[in-house]
Amino acid sequence: MPRRTRGITPAEIEVLEQLHLQLRMNNGAGAEARIAYYTAAKNQIGQPAARLAMMLFEANIPINQLIQNYGGAPDVQNNNPGGTNVTQTAGGNMVGVNATGTQTIRDITVYSQDLDQSGASISAAMKIALIDARDAIEKSEIDPAMKPTIVEQFDKLTDELKKGDARNPGVVAGLWNMVYGAVKAFPTAVNAVVALGKLQGLIGC
Amino acid sequence: MSPINFALLQAEYPELIAEWQALQRWFTKNWRKQYAELSLLLRDIKDADRLRLVLAIDLMVESGMLTISYRLRSPDGDLLEGDFDEPDQIPEELWSRDASHLIPRSESDIVSGFRWEFADAA
Numbered sequence: 001m002p003r004r005t006r007g008i009t010p011a012e013i014e015v016l017e018q019l020h021l022q023l024r025m026n027n028g029a030g031a032e033a034r035i036a037y038y039t040a041a042k043n044q045i046g047q048p049a050a051r052l053a054m055m056l057f058e059a060n061i062p063i064n065q066l067i068q069n070y071g072g073a074p075d076v077q078n079n080n081p082g083g084t085n086v087t088q089t090a091g092g093n094m095v096g097v098n099a100t101g102t103q104t105i106r107d108i109t110v111y112s113q114d115l116d117q118s119g120a121s122i123s124a125a126m127k128i129a130l131i132d133a134r135d136a137i138e139k140s141e142i143d144p145a146m147k148p149t150i151v152e153q154f155d156k157l158t159d160e161l162k163k164g165d166a167r168n169p170g171v172v173a174g175l176w177n178m179v180y181g182a183v184k185a186f187p188t189a190v191n192a193v194v195a196l197g198k199l200q201g202l203i204g205c
Numbered sequence: 206m207s208p209i210n211f212a213l214l215q216a217e218y219p220e221l222i223a224e225w226q227a228l229q230r231w232f233t234k235n236w237r238k239q240y241a242e243l244s245l246l247l248r249d250i251k252d253a254d255r256l257r258l259v260l261a262i263d264l265m266v267e268s269g270m271l272t273i274s275y276r277l278r279s280p281d282g283d284l285l286e287g288d289f290d291e292p293d294q295i296p297e298e299l300w301s302r303d304a305s306h307l308i309p310r311s312e313s314d315i316v317s318g319f320r321w322e323f324a325d326a327a
Contacts, residue, residue: 058244
């Protein structure tokens, strides 16, 4: 992939992935959703990146294609003069998807332990609500193609909440909308919706 | 806005040579339009990688050779009057093409388009 003068950094990709997912989950092709997408992108990664993000979305470029090409080191070796088969891998962390195309989701026990270590940044009531919601999502009858992504976004929401007063309200709201909107789309995920409803009041969304 | 200069673009970004050549063919044929939507460019230019093409077009905007603007398309498919530099500048309502009624932004779609001057098609 070509080197750009300003590059697309992994941090920008991560923001775009979150916003892209939110847009797709909420059928966000209309003007209002796209304006919200642009504004959120501009606030987080700047106007030039937001402009490019809008173009990529309008062109229906899959976010995974962007991640595969830019989700790591800016330079990817494209040629192999001595061979015929080239495997391209981006260096660094692949956001959300590993090399085999599967997502690794933390076990609920590990999730709970991590939460216990968050100290005073998360209240006891919120910890219980987070664990209940996470557990309910994992046990719910959500399409297996969607569940890992939803759980991953829920974990990112948790990570943002752990920042306490330093949390970014826009990020919290965006991640919440993604998770809640996605879970609500499954009529069979009643328990997860109820658990998320209990969490909603505590996080102020 | 600077005139489009594909020789300069190819020199600065030689890794996008295929995309510059495809774009140059398109602009040579269509330069009189002086405005084109992104969807039209992507539909017309089939002999280039779509992602790389979008990146190339964005570089043209960054270089000042294209000016991007955003417009609303009504539910009926009409492009409404008014170009905006950023999507969040679009008002909540715009007049219909025949100026008979206001069309809410919430019922419309946003389209990206580009304007240019043209001095060098070679």
